[in-house]
Amino acid sequence: MQNETRDVLVIGGGVVGTAILRKLSLYDLSITLVEKQPDLCEGASKANSGIVHTGFDAPPGSVEAECLKRSRYLWSDYAEQLKIPYIPTGAMMIATSEEEKDMIQTKYIPNAKENGVFVEWIEREEVKEMNPAVTDKVIGGLSIPGEAICDPFTATRSFAELAVLNGAEIHLEAGVTSIEETAQGFAVSLENGAVIKTKFIVNAAGVYSDQISRMIGDKSYTISPRKGQFILTEEEIEISQIVLPVPTPTSKGTLISPVVFGGFLLGPTAEDQEDKDDRSTSSKGMNQVLAGCEKLIPDAKEYESIRQFAGVRAVCSTGDYVIRASEKNSRFIHAAGIRSTGLSAAPGIAELVAETIAQSGLILENKEDALLETPNLFNDTEESVGEIVCLCRTITRSEITNALEGPIPPTTIDGVKRRTGATLGECQGNCCIPKILDLLSEYELNRETPLKGLKNSTIALKKGGE
Structure with missing residues (x-):
């Protein structure tokens, strides 16, 4: 991790945190995202209906309604630019x-x-x-x-990948343990022993956002x-x-x-x-x-x-999204209380957070060479040929290696699954997991004790790696 003070640190690698990271990556800023799990999208962002709501039933005048309104005008462009599977079913x-x-x-x-x-x-x-x-x-x-469906993980990953291609840093398995206020902003200590210094913090930690807020003495809401x-x-x-x-x-x-x-x-x-x-x-x-x-x-x-x-x-005690600067410290920006419409509202939340950061004193200047569209990161000519790793879904070795060579490579079975579709078929991975573990090892992305997904979700191997 770099030693210089970052402009913004985003806490939380769900769809809201990564949408914010993508938005901030369009500006001339040094930005970092930290996530405590081994991969992005391991919280509510991966376990939802995948529906992109219009906000027709949101309370009028609420922050939620405002974010959903903004998002309605952004989603179709985002889906095209970031190659997110998106179907306007109604x-x-x-x-x-x-x-x-x-x-x-x-x-x-x-x-x-x-x-x-x-x-x-x-x-x-x-x-x-x-x-x-x-x-x-x-x-x-x-x-x-106006209602639609999309793939929540691809959305989360694509937001993050574009941000990385625009120069953002992402640190996984980097849970926050404490936040110290400094003259320049904050010193954020992580579970891995590292400390990140930053001018601003965006708290997008989902169900844990109230716990993060309490690290600076902010008790204004409960999740x-x-x-x-x-x-x-x-x-x-x-x-x-x-x-x-x-x-x-x-x-x-x-x-x-x-x-x-x-x-x-x-x-x-x-x-x-x-x-x-x-x-x-x-x-x-x-x-x-x-x-x-x-x-x-x-x-x-x-x-x-x-x-x-x-x-x-x-579920937030305020009954609405909390998107504002903290009353304890205006450089600490809340993006919390995002209940069931987080996927739908993420683009709008990111817009509002960027405006809030600017109002709190950070100068946002457009980055001249910023990418708006994810380039084709895959070799399409090889996707349908070669060794088939996942028989149920006909996922080839090249499709998995493309993911392992991507901007944010997976290190877990679930990480490979959500990037490629492998293990999602009838056998639920019983046939293809050994081959996936071999590929993770080949790319030096494996662990001594492999993980299915979350921290501590270890996979028991027989002696000899069988």
């Missing part, structure tokens, strides 16, 4: 009773209008024509044509964890859009959405808990997901799951 909020219809017409349509989002009520026949699998109890629905469990299925479902329920007071509800790489996602639950690290799934949670989805699509309980997972969302 969404349909299903009404199965007059009470739900009334809620849509008296609450959500006026709310969307106030937020500048086009929506319209459509009748039962049109809902069924577009999404034949939905329940026969449907009486109509709210069409939200509570809320677990959401999901089911991924590859069943054929006759829907063309994201199918939404009418939301509840605590959650957007259990939905069914297409996935950009194929299949469908069902979920999430909304389970308040105390443990910020508990991302376990349960039979109870899976049953809740299926029961909720069954109200939208009756066949949901019959769907075969190929994977279950859970994410932990950051």
Whole structure:
């Protein structure tokens, strides 16, 4: 790590932190991001619905609504520039009773209008024509044509890769242990023993952002964890859009959405808990997901799951995003309290954070040679030839080596998975993990004890490496 004082240190390698890093990399600044896990996108950013929301239902006048509004005008360009898989499917909020219809017409349509989002009520026949699998109890629905789906990990990684190509530094396995205020800004101590000096800090640490804030004595908000469990299925479902329920007071509800790489996602639950690290799934949670989805699509309980997972969302005591300079120190910028719309709002959050930093005194001058578009980092002519490593998904050796030679190479099994799709098939990695470990070792990216993904998620090997 370099010894000079950095202009900005971003804490947190999720989609919000990397979107901020990408934005700041367009300016003539020295910037660094630190992440405590072995890879980017190991928190809520990897375990969500992958939906890019319009903000039609966000509270008008909120910081969240403002960030979602800004993002609506950025996402399609970002997806093209950064090669993010992105499909503008639109969404349909299903009404199965007059009470739900009334809620849509008296609450959500006026709310969307106030937020500048086009929506319209459509009748039962049109809902069924577009999404034949939905329940026969449907009486109509709210069409939200601006909603889309994308790949959350590719978005997070692409934001980070562009920033690195623009000169940013990223340090993984570099959790923050303490922050000392200095005459120039801050001295940030990391778990690996290093100290980074920086003029400004952006706190984008997700569910841990309140703990980071307390390191400078800022107790202005508290983050509570809320677990959401999901089911991924590859069943054929006759829907063309994201199918939404009418939301509840605590959650957007259990939905069914297409996935950009194929299949469908069902979920999430909304389970308040105390443990910020508990991302376990349960039979109870899976049953809740299926029961909720069954109200939208009756066949949901019959769907075969190929994977279950859970994410932990950051629920803020303020009830809104916290994007502002700290009252304790104006050089410490909050990007916290980002609950279920973090992926959707990340581009807008980055814009607002940059403005906040400028208001706090950092001069932002455009970098003349800054890249806006990710160049083609892969040898496309080799992707479909050569040794096949992952039989289920037909992922070749060259596709994996391209990832290992990228700007932010993976060092874990999950890192390879999210960059290439390997291990995502029916065998869930049972056939290809040994070959992936060999490749990690060949590129000197392996460890004495290999990791599946998170810190301490070690993979037990038989003697002799078998």
